[in-house]
Amino acid sequence: MNLPPATALPQTPLLVIDRTALMRNLARMQALCDAAGVRLRAHGKTHKCSALGRLIIEGGAVGLCCQTVGEAEAYVAGGVRDVLVTAPSPPWGAARLAALAKTGATVGAVADDEGQIDRLSDAAVAAGATLDVVIDLDLGTHRAGAYPKDALRLARAADAAPGLRFAGIQAYLGHLQHMEDLGLRRSADEAAFATLKALVAELTEAGLPPPVVTGGGTGTHAYDLASGVYTELQAGSYAVMDVEYDACGAPDGQAWGFEPAIFIASSVVSANHKSHVTCDAGFKAVSMDGPPARVVAGAATGSLWRAMGDEHGMIAHPALIDVLKAGGRDPLGFDKAVASADADPARAWPSDAPQVGDIVWLQPGHCDPTINLYDALHVWDGTTLERWPVDGRRVSAL
Structure with a gap:
């Protein structure tokens, strides 16, 4: 890890990239x-x-995927000229995507029903633009996408619709990306490849060979690249x-051939307990939809971070994690366990715990x-330390 010194940080919590x-x-993924x-x-x-998107394209990528209309607008405004919105957009999105294509950017959108295709077509014609349309397939994630049996019908509709170009098919297998059983992850991915190959053959026989077969992700990239069916990888x-x-x-x-490159700098703001110190990174600094953030520097090896509210987290010392376990999730139990440890003369204050003002x-x-x-x-x-705006974070029409 190549992390900046505390003197280089303008504030905390701060999201830092090791360039x-x-x-x-x-470079590794492009290769x-x-x-x-x-x-x-x-x-x-x-x-x-x-800024990061342009860097990826400069390294050889053909363009970027976007999950929302707002992301697509932000990327095109930021100099990315080839974008694909990989989730069906709401009805209001069609006109905005068509307006984006009118600027000269290559803009693609996925669709999984005829109504979406009709809306994209109407918007493209009204704007005097052309939109690429990719048929989105559901191969198990069940978030969006059409079943493969409907793909030919939708491809024909996209191909016949004015203002649209049938650009291919998409199969993103999000449900496989974090499977811990590697054998199951691989076999499930390969089963999807067989379905995709059969579908490509069906479309080709019908006179609609898909120009692009796009999908895949970081968790399955090795299988995806070796599949012989994907022509485009969507890893991020x-x-x-x-x-x-x-x-x-x-x-x-x-x-992994890829290494951690993103870190959160947090400041210790209170150190009044033997079991833990308090830092300024809580729920508003660390997403909690996955595993907890990992302490990687600035505290004793084995220290744990846990949220303590919107703006604060704890850095638990490894020698006293038993105190936190004893307290459990009950606030009163936690109170008693921490207070008891603080009052116990047999428990020494950890000499290697971070102090107020330190960076974790x-x-x-x-x-x-x-x-x-x-x-x-x-x-x-x-x-x-260079600042790159997260300019696609939230885009609205107002």
Whole structure:
């Protein structure tokens, strides 16, 4: 880890990118895609940052994926000229995507029913623009997407609709990305490949060979690149990584080829207890939809971070974690356990605990929603801390 000194930090909590690790991650994935003959369309929902998006494209990616209309608008405004919105957009989104295509950017949208195709067509015609349409498939995530049996019908509808270009099919297998059983992760992914290959053959026989077969992710990238069916990879988290991906393991069973590149700098603001100190990183600084953030520097090895409210977290000392376990989730139990440990002369104050004003570094449990809590990435190159706005975080029409 290449982390800035406390004197370089303007405030905390602060989201910091290790630029050296980031660049190694970007180069590694691009090289894997190039070797497999698969285009990289990195997913911009991970970072929502056009500066990082441009860097990925400069390294060889063909464009970016977006999860929302607002992300697409932010990326195009930030200089990214090829975007694909990988989730069906609400009815109000069609006109905004068509307006975006009118600027000269290549704009794609997925669809999983005829109504979406009709709305995209009407908007494109009204704007005098052309939108790429990719048929979104549901191969098990059940969040969005059409069943494969409906793909030909939808492809024909997209191909016939004015203002649209049938651009291919999408199959993102989000439910497989963090499966800890590698054998099951691989076999499930390969079963999806068989379905996709049969569908490509069906579309080709019908005179609609899909120009692109897009999908895949960080957790299955090795299988996806070797599948022979994906022509485009949509991985995103590989750029920065997180605790959740570390916990599930790389798809090849070896050590990850991508390294942690994103960290949260937090300041210790109170140190009145033997069991833990309090830092300024709580629920509003660390997303809690995945595993807890990991303490990686600034505290004794084995220390744990746990949220203590909106603005605060604890850094629990490894020698006194039993105090926190004894307190459990009951606030009164926690109170009694901590107070008892503080009053026990047999328990020494840990000499290696961080002090008030010290910086404790955390690795996010889940990178995407954690980044969404911040208005900027602060990128450290070993000398300079550069601010990159998270400009796609929230875009509204007002």
